[in-house]
Amino acid sequence: MNRCGAFSGFTNRAETSSNANTMFGRVLRLYLTEMAKTWRTKFPWLGLAASALMALVARQSVMEGGSPGQMTAAVYFTTSMNVAATVIVPVFSVIFGAMLVAGESTRGTVRTLLVRPITRWDFLTSKLLMGATYTILLLAVNALAALPIASGYPLKTAFDESVQIPGAMEQVRLFLAAMSLSLLPQLATMCFGFCISVLSANVATSVGVAAGMWLTLQPVKEFIRFGRFELADWLFLNYYDAAMKVANDKAGGMYEMFNQHSIHMLTGTSVVAILGFIALSYFVFIRRDLN
Numbered sequence: 001m002n003r004c005g006a007f008s009g010f011t012n013r014a015e016t017s018s019n020a021n022t023m024f025g026r027v028l029r030l031y032l033t034e035m036a037k038t039w040r041t042k043f044p045w046l047g048l049a050a051s052a053l054m055a056l057v058a059r060q061s062v063m064e065g066g067s068p069g070q071m072t073a074a075v076y077f078t079t080s081m082n083v084a085a086t087v088i089v090p091v092f093s094v095i096f097g098a099m100l101v102a103g104e105s106t107r108g109t110v111r112t113l114l115v116r117p118i119t120r121w122d123f124l125t126s127k128l129l130m131g132a133t134y135t136i137l138l139l140a141v142n143a144l145a146a147l148p149i150a151s152g153y154p155l156k157t158a159f160d161e162s163v164q165i166p167g168a169m170e171q172v173r174l175f176l177a178a179m180s181l182s183l184l185p186q187l188a189t190m191c192f193g194f195c196i197s198v199l200s201a202n203v204a205t206s207v208g209v210a211a212g213m214w215l216t217l218q219p220v221k222e223f224i225r226f227g228r229f230e231l232a233d234w235l236f237l238n239y240y241d242a243a244m245k246v247a248n249d250k251a252g253g254m255y256e257m258f259n260q261h262s263i264h265m266l267t268g269t270s271v272v273a274i275l276g277f278i279a280l281s282y283f284v285f286i287r288r289d290l291n
Contacts (some may be wrong), residue, residue, distance in 0.1 A: 026122045030118065030125075031130060038134070044096065051084045054087075055080045059076065075248060075252075082245070084142040085240045090189045090240060093138060097189075098200075098207045098211070100193075121282070132187060139183060139186060155171065178247035184274070187270070192277055193210040234269060236270040242263065
């Protein structure tokens, strides 16, 4: 009896492991297919080109707005990343996310895909991974384009001789951490678009609603206040540039300006939004009538 029970438990564990591997394989194949399909269209390339172009826009901005001899690599790199992070990356992320599922619904291909041995969970997960990949690439492309230009600026200026400025490696660590944190509100933006995509019947409606709501919230959030409560403080889209600003302050030796509260709010609002939008997307899609 004991041997039978042990054998049964072993068999169950083996079946569970096999099912997990099979699911992972299905998601991976769908993800690779999604990657190939994505790069055959023009829109994703347009977003990457626009993000890279912001490195040149930032260079022109600091040349016109900065005082000669006072510009550092940290200031330029922060400017480049934040120009992209506050405009280009969220716009393309929310639109791309809004197209992921609604595009399949519009073409009618979602029914064809789910006829195969593919679960709705597999389908949605591969789409979500593609959205996350594209959002990461949008930020990474700007960073890669900005690095060669940033290398032409000094780590510190003559005005910083009396200030303890972090070394090159310390600044690299600061900005890597800041870029990782900056990614959180961008992923939340993509997940918002993704959720709208799941809720919409066609891609035109999805893109219009997602982009329209995002654009509307940008100015409106600043005017909704009740006493000490300010809506902007509790929205992830208020923190697109927060992490890079903090890193720039620390790179400039202004340690007293390291605002932990803004980092905590960035992390908290973004993580809650990401989890909430993903949970709602799966809940709706798994129960959705596709006929």
